[in-house]
Amino acid sequence: MRDGTLEIVQIRAGEMANFSYLIYCPLTLRGLGVDPSFAPDALLDAAGERGVAIEVLVNTHGHPDHIAGNGAVLAATGARLAAHPLDVPGAEIPLGDGSVLAVGKGSLQVLHTPGHTPGSLVLHPPGALITGDTLFVTFVGRADLKGSDPAALFASLRRLAALPPETLVYPGHDYGPQPVSTIGYERAHNPFLQCGDLESFLRLRMG
16 A cells, blocks of 8 residues: 555564565665564565565564564665664664654654563554554553563553554554554554553553
């Protein structure tokens, strides 16, 4: 699909219902990959089929099911690795809240959304969100893992929920009734986004 000048390709990746993504500029055929997971060939094939050169590989966070394919993609493309240093300390491009990544003639913003992990990121191309494990379709990421912070996750989710309702949501896993939704759909159908305060969120997420 097309968001502004950028195309977003959702790719099934591995045996844990992961999604990886190819985001590219159709005018220049320059792009970036996101979270190759256990199926880096799927990301490379998607780029090859479209003639896209992957120049940057982004990790939304540092869990193995998202970064396992990094080496294969980097070796095949010569791309630079980008991530938050709290999750992926060796990334060539350190990302934080407000970072901007150029993608051909387009660009996307980076949101730091801690909670699932300290360095969790959401990518924000025009009109869309690549949410990693922060927000799923009708669900949210775990907050009981090492480095998780449920209060931070609640704050991150409230930030995402405040975006325009037509904003598309592309999650890191296929855990919901459909592979893509919108912020408006999540407000209406995701019980975690309907929690009015931290206490109710903690009861639901941690209970």
